[in-house]
Amino acid sequence: MLVDPITSMWSDRLFQGTLVVLLLAMVFTSLEYAAARVARVARKEPATVGAGAEDTTGTAVEVTEPPADASDGAGDRPTRTRSDRYGRIGVSLMILAVLLHAGSIVLRGLATYRWPLGNMYEFTSALCLMAVGAWLVLVRKHPTLRPAGVFVLTPVLLLMFLTGTVLYAEAAPVVPALQSYWIIIHVTTITLASGMMLVPGVASLLFLIKRNERPAALAAKLPGAEVLDRLAYRVTVFAFPLYTFGIITGAVWAEAAWGRFWGWDPKETVAFVAWVLYAAYLHARATAGWRSSRAAWINSAGFATIVFNLFFINMVVAGLHSYAGV
Amino acid sequence: MSSPPTAPPQPPVTTPDGEPPHRRGPLGTALAFLRNTWRGLTSMRTALVLLFLLALAALPGALLPQRSLNAFLVDDFYADHPTAAPIVEVLGGFEVFASPWFAAIYLLLMISLVGCVLPRSLEYWRGMRQPPVATPRNLARLPHHAAADTTEEPDAALARARGLLRGWRRTERSEPGGVRTISAEKGFLRETGNLVFHLSLIGILLGLAGGKMYGYEGDVIVRADGSEFCNSSILGYDTFRAGLRVDGTNLNEFCVRVDRFAGTWLPNGQPATFGADVAYQSGADLRSGVTSWRPERIAVNHPLRTDGDRVYLTGYGYAPEFTVTWPDGQSRSSDIQWRPVDTSGSQLSEGATKFERPGVEDPEQRRTTQIAVTGTFAPTGAIGPDGELVSVHPDLRAPTADVNVMLGDLGIDDGRGQSIFTVDQQKIDSGELRTVAEDRMGIGDTVRLPDGTTVRFDGVTPWVNLQVGHDPGQLWVLGAAIVMVGGLALSLSIKRRRFWVRVHPSGDGSRIELGGLARTDRAGYGEEFDRLADDLLAPTDKKDG
Numbered sequence: 001m002l003v004d005p006i007t008s009m010w011s012d013r014l015f016q017g018t019l020v021v022l023l024l025a026m027v028f029t030s031l032e033y034a035a036a037r038v039a040r041v042a043r044k045e046p047a048t049v050g051a052g053a054e055d056t057t058g059t060a061v062e063v064t065e066p067p068a069d070a071s072d073g074a075g076d077r078p079t080r081t082r083s084d085r086y087g088r089i090g091v092s093l094m095i096l097a098v099l100l101h102a103g104s105i106v107l108r109g110l111a112t113y114r115w116p117l118g119n120m121y122e123f124t125s126a127l128c129l130m131a132v133g134a135w136l137v138l139v140r141k142h143p144t145l146r147p148a149g150v151f152v153l154t155p156v157l158l159l160m161f162l163t164g165t166v167l168y169a170e171a172a173p174v175v176p177a178l179q180s181y182w183i184i185i186h187v188t189t190i191t192l193a194s195g196m197m198l199v200p201g202v203a204s205l206l207f208l209i210k211r212n213e214r215p216a217a218l219a220a221k222l223p224g225a226e227v228l229d230r231l232a233y234r235v236t237v238f239a240f241p242l243y244t245f246g247i248i249t250g251a252v253w254a255e256a257a258w259g260r261f262w263g264w265d266p267k268e269t270v271a272f273v274a275w276v277l278y279a280a281y282l283h284a285r286a287t288a289g290w291r292s293s294r295a296a297w298i299n300s301a302g303f304a305t306i307v308f309n310l311f312f313i314n315m316v317v318a319g320l321h322s323y324a325g326v
Numbered sequence: 327m328s329s330p331p332t333a334p335p336q337p338p339v340t341t342p343d344g345e346p347p348h349r350r351g352p353l354g355t356a357l358a359f360l361r362n363t364w365r366g367l368t369s370m371r372t373a374l375v376l377l378f379l380l381a382l383a384a385l386p387g388a389l390l391p392q393r394s395l396n397a398f399l400v401d402d403f404y405a406d407h408p409t410a411a412p413i414v415e416v417l418g419g420f421e422v423f424a425s426p427w428f429a430a431i432y433l434l435l436m437i438s439l440v441g442c443v444l445p446r447s448l449e450y451w452r453g454m455r456q457p458p459v460a461t462p463r464n465l466a467r468l469p470h471h472a473a474a475d476t477t478e479e480p481d482a483a484l485a486r487a488r489g490l491l492r493g494w495r496r497t498e499r500s501e502p503g504g505v506r507t508i509s510a511e512k513g514f515l516r517e518t519g520n521l522v523f524h525l526s527l528i529g530i531l532l533g534l535a536g537g538k539m540y541g542y543e544g545d546v547i548v549r550a551d552g553s554e555f556c557n558s559s560i561l562g563y564d565t566f567r568a569g570l571r572v573d574g575t576n577l578n579e580f581c582v583r584v585d586r587f588a589g590t591w592l593p594n595g596q597p598a599t600f601g602a603d604v605a606y607q608s609g610a611d612l613r614s615g616v617t618s619w620r621p622e623r624i625a626v627n628h629p630l631r632t633d634g635d636r637v638y639l640t641g642y643g644y645a646p647e648f649t650v651t652w653p654d655g656q657s658r659s660s661d662i663q664w665r666p667v668d669t670s671g672s673q674l675s676e677g678a679t680k681f682e683r684p685g686v687e688d689p690e691q692r693r694t695t696q697i698a699v700t701g702t703f704a705p706t707g708a709i710g711p712d713g714e715l716v717s718v719h720p721d722l723r724a725p726t727a728d729v730n731v732m733l734g735d736l737g738i739d740d741g742r743g744q745s746i747f748t749v750d751q752q753k754i755d756s757g758e759l760r761t762v763a764e765d766r767m768g769i770g771d772t773v774r775l776p777d778g779t780t781v782r783f784d785g786v787t788p789w790v791n792l793q794v795g796h797d798p799g800q801l802w803v804l805g806a807a808i809v810m811v812g813g814l815a816l817s818l819s820i821k822r823r824r825f826w827v828r829v830h831p832s833g834d835g836s837r838i839e840l841g842g843l844a845r846t847d848r849a850g851y852g853e854e855f856d857r858l859a860d861d862l863l864a865p866t867d868k869k870d871g
């Protein structure tokens with residue numbers, strides 16, 4: 001038996017369950033976001049005083065995170081609790097989604113007796129898991145980010161929906177080229193890195209919205225520009241070496257599988273382009289005049305390139321990676 | 327190149343007006359021009375622009391068909407866009423990664439990178455050998471600061487500070503009035519990581535270039551029936567791509583014998599595993615006259631490696647064997663390979679097995695007696711919807727050939743090169759080569775031509791396509807790439823920090839002032855500074871400065 005149909009069915013069910021739970025999480029994070037706005041407006045004054053104190057430090061550009069979202073203001077207890085409660089429910093749902101999602105992926109592996117990253121369905125699914133996981137870790141470390149969760153969930157849900165419909169592939173063994181332990185090393189690191197990159201990609205876009213105050217309605221409710229900028233930088237700094245490592249392991253694999261370690265196959269080329277863009281982002285962050293908006297544009301372009309690599313190159317351009325198929 | 331955000335702004339790109347006012351001779355002007363060009367090229371902004379250009383320039387390589395990857399797609403592009411294609415061609419769009427403009431961008435980037443990184447590293451290295459900078463007069467003006475009065479003696483406070491700042495580079499100074507200070511600094515490894523990262527990029531490039539110059543790659547089809555292939559000259563190959571410094575006379579000699587091709591497939595025909603059982607003699611074996619062969623299995627993801635050469639299994643197919651028996655009783659057999667034509671993996675193949683009648687010397691007669699068995703071969707034959715032969719499985723389960731036997735002039739004597747897979751279409755068009763029999767054959771079947779000649783389908787031998795690769799640069803590239811990731815991780819994870827302590831003696835204890843400055847990733851210093859400050863000022867009541 002090459003595929004265990006019962007296990008693979010349960011994997012699919014867990015995937016659907018994940019989608020539903022994420023949808024619910026999205027509802028609650030949206031509610032939290034909406035409520036948080038009210039709270040922040042209500043306590044605008046103390047917040048300004050705090051910032052003023054920061055400014056007296058002259059050259060200081062140091063930015064502390066804004067005071068924990070409304071939760072320490074004693075005066076507006078009702079709004080605070082509501083926003084906070086929604087937020088907590090949202091996070092709990094995300095944790096549940098991560099568990100279901102991980103279960104779905106593990107069962108897929110058990111059903112097919114192989115590493116469950118062999119086609120676009122599995123790859124994108126794992127990417128989404130990584131993105132939500134990375135977000136949860138971040139929120140744990142920096143609770144003030146929590147209200148922005150809805151902006152991470154939106155693209156994740158979109159991707160998940162595509163994954164479950166257009167990209168869906170029956171559980172099946174993979175072609176000989178993919179039967180190698182390198183799939184574990186290469187594809188897993190690339191998935192980790194790509195999933196993480198979603199967070200800075202979103203953060204940079206939000207930063208631009210906040211910076212330009214457009215659309216104003218959206219900008220008003222976002223966390224501070226510096227918080228977003230810092231978030232983007234921190235996660236990129238973590239994910240970029242991982243992405244680099246993923247590309248190198250890909251090259252090592254290609255040397256064994258395709259007869260050369262680098263051949264400018266479309267997937268390799270676009271991976272190279274994304275890599276160069278992220279390198280440019282890091283450089284821009286260190287260049288006067290490029291530090292804020294331009295750097296954010298570059299970071300967004302970097303993530304767009306990763307997504308382009310995933311969809312366009314796999315589905316439209318024929319290359320050696322194509323057997324990973326739809 | 328990633329200068330810390332606190333670095334001074336880059337010098338302006340070209341500012342002739344900034345030069346001293348005295349008059350310069352032409353040599354001076356030229357030098358100033360060179361210096362300005364160099365400054366411009368090595369500025370961060372230029373590096374950024376070059377990075378963008380590199381990303382942009384690589385994109386067409388993914389979007390346009392590339393000749394080095396698939397020449398057929400380039401031909402298709404020509405057919406689909408007859409006006410655009412020649413323009414793309416002139417711009418190098420079909421060979422992006424071999425084009426001069428692509429090379430120009432990355433070479434400029436490398437120069438910019440060296441010019442940017444080396445001087446900076448030098449500067450940091452000098453900085454590292456000097457004691458940490460003196461404690462600023464007013465610590466309260468620093469981004470991070472704290473102060474407190476304590477009952478601790480100044481000496482005790484300083485000793486505790488030293489303990490907390492273990493691992494930092496420190497220096498202590500005295501100021502008038504018995505005031506003592508510690509300046510501490512850490513994070514110099516960041517620059518080291520940065521330097522290592524950028525230099526290893528150049529290492530990668532050099533490794534790539536060396537590999538391209540001294541490497542080669544060749545393809546050869548070998549029948550999987552104990553046939554041998556020896557890597558002794560270019561002539562042994564079907565196709566050969568040599569590096570600039572390879573003339574084909576100095577190949578690493580080794581021999582491979584292909585004993586068996588083994589594939590397994592899923593019921594739907596999707597391949598499950600591929601492999602070829604081979605045996606080989608390495609260069610050392612051959613030189614020392616060893617006659618035994620080393621067994622090995624070449625499979626996908628598992629090439630044969632010998633003395634820096636790699637042998638890959640890149641494809642397989644079938645060679646149907648036919649025997650032609652002429653009416654006078656003479657016969658000839660041939661099992662030349664046919665090539666797979668169906669990309670969906672059913673291994674439906676086409677080919678042309680050519681025969682010359684033995685003993686016919688007269689050129690005129692030769693031109694009327696040559697035979698080609700052409701057609702389609704299916705490893706597992708079945709009848710398609712229009713009665714055509716299709717293959718329903720890539721394995722040899724029901725070998726079937728739809729043959730088209732042709733008689734006449736194959737054009738072998740014309741001196742033009744011929745494909746082993748096809749007959750000369752011109753000869754068919756001119757009528758010099760005609761179909762004389764058609765049949766669907768299984769193994770053992772015979773077809774009879776009008777003149778009594780018979781063609782028998784004897785059997786099938788699998789063949790494998792071997793690709794031999796030689797790239798002396800690849801280990802260098804790998805080494806440089808690993809070092810690069812290490813340097814990258816170092817330079818992105820290490821943070822440069824400064825920390826100052828000033829202890830004033832006061833009546834019954836001391837007053838401690840602290841200051842901190844982050845030279846990279848400023849946002850992250852807050853918590854770390856607070857922790858240090860809390861520890862240092864712990865037994866005292868910390869007054870916010």
Ligand code: HEM
Pocket residue numbers: 117118119120123177178186187190194246247249250251252253254255257258261262263267268271272306307309310311314321324325
């Ligand atoms: C130099 C060589 C390689 C590079 C630069 C490279 C790069 C990448 C990148 C960037 C991805 C992320 C995919 C995306 O965003 O869609 C990826 C995915 C993947 N790679 Fe590679 N890779 C290389 C070699 C290989 C080799 C040799 C194999 C297998 C024989 C392989 C198999 C896969 C698979 C299965 C995926 C995930 C599925 C998919 O995206 O379609 N890669 N690779």
